[in-house]
Structures are given as structure tokens and as C-alpha cells.
Amino acid sequence: MESPIESYLRHLHAELSEQRDGTVYTPGGAPSLANPDAFGICLATTDGQVYEVGDTRTEFTLQSLSKVFTYAVALSDLGFDAVDAKVDVEPSGDPFNEISLAAGTGRPDNAMINAGALAVTSLIKGSGGKSAIKRIVRVLSDCAGRELAVSEPVFTAERRHSDRNHALAYLLSSFDIIEDDPTTVLENYLRHCSVQVTCRDLAIMAATLANGGTNPVTDVQALDLAPVERVLSVMMTSGMYDDAGAWLTAVGMPAKSGVGGGTLAVLPGQLGVAVFSPRIDAHGNSVRGSLASQRLSQELELHFVRAA
Ligand code: GLN
Secondary structure, X not given: OOOHHHHHHHHHHHHHOOOOOOEEOOHHHOOOOOOOOOOEEEEEEOOOOEEEEEOOOOOEEOHHHHHHHHHHHHHHHHOHHHHHOOOOXXXXXXXXXXXXXXXXXXXXXXXXXXXXXXHHHHHOOOOOOOOHHHHHHHHHHHHHOOOOEEOHHHHHHHHHOOHHHHHHHHHHHHOOOOOOOHHHHHHHHXXXXXXXXXXXXXXXXXXXXXXXXXXXXXXXXXOOHHHHHHHHHHHHHHXXXXXXXXXXXXXXXXXXXXXXXXXXXXXXXXXXXXXXOOEEOOOOOEHHHHHHHHHHHHHOOOOOOOOO
């Protein structure tokens, strides 16, 4: 028997399937493997219920969605002060790949834009014989509740077309924000961007954030509470780049997008929302992802500002 929430999601999905604006991300013009029409919506609650409709089991790459989780890992491993010394918590309102570093110090505005994420990636070290990227993939997998992996073809395409991110890594190194080899940092960054997930995984990852770092389906503690609270706060102002203000007013949930077509939004204490649809707008945000999140926020009353 279909539940009311499943029936609601099915109608929303059918309605928004008509929307075909936007273009599919192709690193450096390389052909994309993504089906432009793919579309999935998934909700996961903090008590472990998962509701899904459409293409929720199709894999795509995290891209910038990984920034949320790497920031939490760095905050856990190094503590807030050490991370804050390298990356600020100010909204930049900039495009994701903007060369925006503070004058004089080179400190990126926040961990949600590429400059900040490169700095964060450089702070994460491997331990106990495990490389930094293994540590990151472990945490991502714990958040999703299944073993995730890097897509080597996507990683190779990203690396071949990474001049701008490479330049950013060197610039950060010139300010000593990055202290390791910039090329190694860039490769680790591109690897975690190239981790493959499904829309269902992403909803469970969002629900893990909503649940203070404990995966509500597996009960595994993937992240610590204080870093999760910090990450959600920064997502609020900076997760959607130069569209963050419009998001905050229309959707009212901390959120993050990736150019692979994934969008996640979090209602702390209650649920995680994930949408997968590869056509993206000029900000790099999924067109259907933004529309579906807006509708869900309005119709299920998820906006954090509710006066009555
Ligand atoms: N790998 C992409 C980049 O670094 C991710 C960008 C994104 O998803 N916004 O340019």
C-alpha cells in the first residue's frame, strides 16, 4: 500500500518531470555519462524511514556535495581553531570556483567553495596506514550506510580539466594555507568529488546530518555532533553559492548542491531530502533539485522560519 507521503512524492515527481531547463555538467567538454532526464527524489527521516520515487538507485558523482563531509572530518580531526585558522565561516556569495581569497592572508571565505574545500582537504591526514582519501571515503560510506567508491573515469576526466582548481591550490600554497604538495591536495579533492552515490544514499547522508552525525538507518555514528552543527550553519549561508540568499528565503533549510546533479537539504532533528537531476543552472545547482526542494519546503512546511 502506497503511503500518503509516497503518493505525494509520486505526484510531485510527475509534475516536475516536465521541466527540462538547464544543461548537464561535462568536465572540460568530455561527454557525460549522465542521462539528462534522470530524476529521483528521496526523503529519509531521523527515525530511519526512507521514501523514494523515480531514479533513486542510479549512481552519480558527489562533486561539491563532498565538501560538507570533508569539512566535518577536518573539524573532528583537528579541532575548530586549527581549521578556522585556514578557512573562514563567512558567506562569500561567490560562484563555487571563484578565486576569492582574503587580501593579505589568502584565507578562503568558507569551506563550501572550491578554495575552502581545497584547504580543508589538505588538513585531512591519513592515519593507521590509511591514506587521507581512504579516511574520507570511509566517513562518506558510514554516512550513506553502504560502501562507496571513487569513479576512476570521472576522476581522470576531472584531473585532465582542472587548470582552475590547480591554480587555486597553488595560490593557497603561496599563502601557506595549503602546506602540502598542491598537486596531491588537488588530486585528493578531485577524488572525493568523484565518489559515486545514489539519490537514496544522499538522502540517508542528509538524514545523518539531521540526526547529529549518527546514521538513522544503520545506527553507526559517522560524524561528531559539534562539527555537524558547524557544517549545517555554514551550509545555511554558503551551500548554494551565489544563489544562497534565494535558497534561504525560498527553501529555508541548510543545503548543498553538486554539479553532478545532486542536491541535499537538511531539517535538523527531522529529516534529510535528496534530489537527483543532472540538468544544472548557471550557479551549478540542479534546476529540478531547486524546484523540488522549494515545493517540498512549502508543501510539507519544512522552512525553518515559521511564524505561526
Ligand atoms: N569538481 C567540481 C569542481 O571542483 C565540483 C564543483 C561543484 O560541484 N560545484 O569544479
